[in-house]
Amino acid sequence: MRKIRTYNQISSRGLDRFSRDSYEVGSEIAQPEAILLRSHKLTVDQIPDSVNAIARAGAGVNNIPIDECTHNGVVVFNTPGANANAVKELVLAGLLLSSRGICEGMQYVQALTENDPAILNKEVEKGKKAYAGVELTGKTLGVVGLGAIGANVANMALELGMEVIGYDPAISVEAAWRLSSDVQRAENLGALLAKCDYVTLHVPAIEATKGMINSEALSSAKQGLKLLNFARGEIVDNDAMLAALEVGKVARYISDFPSLELLGNDKVSLLPHLGASTVEAEENCAIMGANQLVDFLENGNIKNSVNFPQIRMERTHGYRLTFANDNVPKVLSQVLALLADMNINVIDLLNKSRNDIAYTILDIEQQPDAQLLAAVAGVEHVFHVRAV
Numbered sequence: 519m520r521k522i523r524t525y526n527q528i529s530s531r532g533l534d535r536f537s538r539d540s541y542e543v544g545s546e547i548a549q550p551e552a553i554l555l556r557s558h559k560l561t562v563d564q565i566p567d568s569v570n571a572i573a574r575a576g577a578g579v580n581n582i583p584i585d586e587c588t589h590n591g592v593v594v595f596n597t598p599g600a601n602a603n604a605v606k607e608l609v610l611a612g613l614l615l616s617s618r619g620i621c622e623g624m625q626y627v628q629a630l631t632e633n634d635p636a637i638l639n640k641e642v643e644k645g646k647k648a649y650a651g652v653e654l655t656g657k658t659l660g661v662v663g664l665g666a667i668g669a670n671v672a673n674m675a676l677e678l679g680m681e682v683i684g685y686d687p688a689i690s691v692e693a694a695w696r697l698s699s700d701v702q703r704a705e706n707l708g709a710l711l712a713k714c715d716y717v718t719l720h721v722p723a724i725e726a727t728k729g730m731i732n733s734e735a736l737s738s739a740k741q742g743l744k745l746l747n748f749a750r751g752e753i754v755d756n757d758a759m760l761a762a763l764e765v766g767k768v769a770r771y772i773s774d775f776p777s778l779e780l781l782g783n784d785k786v787s788l789l790p791h792l793g794a795s796t797v798e799a800e801e802n803c804a805i806m807g808a809n810q811l812v813d814f815l816e817n818g819n820i821k822n823s824v825n826f827p828q829i830r831m832e833r834t835h836g837y838r839l840t841f842a843n844d845n846v847p848k849v850l851s852q853v854l855a856l857l858a859d860m861n862i863n864v865i866d867l868l869n870k871s872r873n874d875i876a877y878t879i880l881d882i883e884q885q886p887d888a889q890l891l892a893a894v895a896g897v898e899h900v901f902h903v904r905a906v
């Protein structure tokens with residue numbers, strides 16, 4: 519039986535992808551071959567040597583120690599785009615919440631104690647002026663990060679009649695294809711902030727983005743900016759944000775990532791990390807993550823990994839082994855020479871690389887035994903070998 523250790527609540531539609539005959543899946547499993555999780559902050563000591571793969575049912579992988587995984591040959595997957603629509607819809611709610619007195623108006627109505635319908639109606643009509651807002655149509659939205667979510671948000675905002683300016687220095691070709699040509703391009707973050715009434719963040723939490731919304735960035739913002747953060751808390755410097763709210767530079771901060779210093783500020787609206795919490799997104803992410811794990815564990819194929827190359831080879835009639843190595847010359851030729859010396863015929867092979875690592879799928883005539891696996895593992899620069 520293959521063992522999968524789960525963390526967090528994973529949709530049963532995804533867990534059903536692991537056939538009961540071949541997989542044992544649960545949150546108490548010891549020595550798993552793979553881990554399937556959502557936002558659980560995974561520590562190195564929670565990744566035993568038995569683990570070959572980790573799937574994040576979601577987009578952000580800042581809760582996984584990627585470098586250590588790569589070093590140990592552990593393939594890390596995420597599920598790009600699987601929850602993008604859910605986040606886009608909540609961004610729409612965020613835009614409306616920051617524009618109209620929706621929550622405040624609801625609180626006002628809820629606090630009314632009047633029993634007479636006519637007087638109640640009078641109070642409603644008298645009170646509403648305190649909660650008037652502005653419309654989105656005609657305003658300018660800045661979208662920082664134009665990947666799966668950002669592109670969806672940008673296109674949606676155009677349909678709402680907003681002007682849209684995007685900033686993404688590392689935009690992928692696929693993301694650029696998804697984006698409407700009506701989205702204007704900002705050369706840098708400061709230029710975007712200077713022109714926008716609303717800014718929404720959709721970048722991953724990486725070194726380059728942590729604290730990118732700091733006092734310097736906010737100083738270039740238009741007075742009265744409404745900032746939406748459905749990306750990660752650490753992308754915004756909260757002290758700088760509180761100072762900008764104090765002087766009205768930022769009129770409203772909507773964030774999916776509560777933190778102590780933000781609690782209780784009436785210009786800040788906090789949600790409990792709800793961006794991807796829809797039935798549909800949870801199912802999409804769990805199904806995609808589980809499918810990727812199954813294909814990797816059973817065939818060695820890799821799709822949507824954040825640390826290993828994309829690779830897929832059709833099964834042949836032979837036996838399969840896979841290995842990962844430092845991306846340096848002569849490793850593959852040494853493994854092939856070793857097979858030749860052992861008189862083992864190769865049926866098919868595929869080799870791909872990504873940055874510093876290479877990964878090979880090799881179909882051979884003979885079932886790989888412990889001696890062969892140890893011999894491949896012994897080739898200099900090979901750091902992970904698996905019979906699949």
Ligand SMILES: NC(=O)c1ccc[n+]([C@@H]2O[C@H](COP(=O)([O-])OP(=O)(O)OC[C@H]3O[C@@H](n4cnc5c(N)ncnc54)[C@H](O)[C@@H]3O)[C@@H](O)[C@H]2O)c1
Pocket residue numbers: 576577578579598599601602605662663664665666667668685686687688689690693720721722723726727748749750774791792793794795
């Ligand atoms: N609130 C939630 O529940 C929720 C749900 C899904 C994703 N997220 C967060 O949103 C992030 C984005 O998700 P996605 O699915 O769109 O990911 P994605 O990988 O499709 O898109 C991220 C984009 O950010 C761009 N980018 C990277 N560095 C940048 C920088 N310095 N400046 C501007 N752009 C930069 C990348 O080029 C890419 O196009 C995730 O990493 C995650 O942290 C949050």
Ligand SMILES: O=C(O)[C@H](O)COP(=O)(O)O
Pocket residue numbers: 556557558575576577578579601791793794795
């Ligand atoms: O990065 C993501 O996909 C989101 O933050 C969703 O996280 P969750 O799966 O824990 O809701």
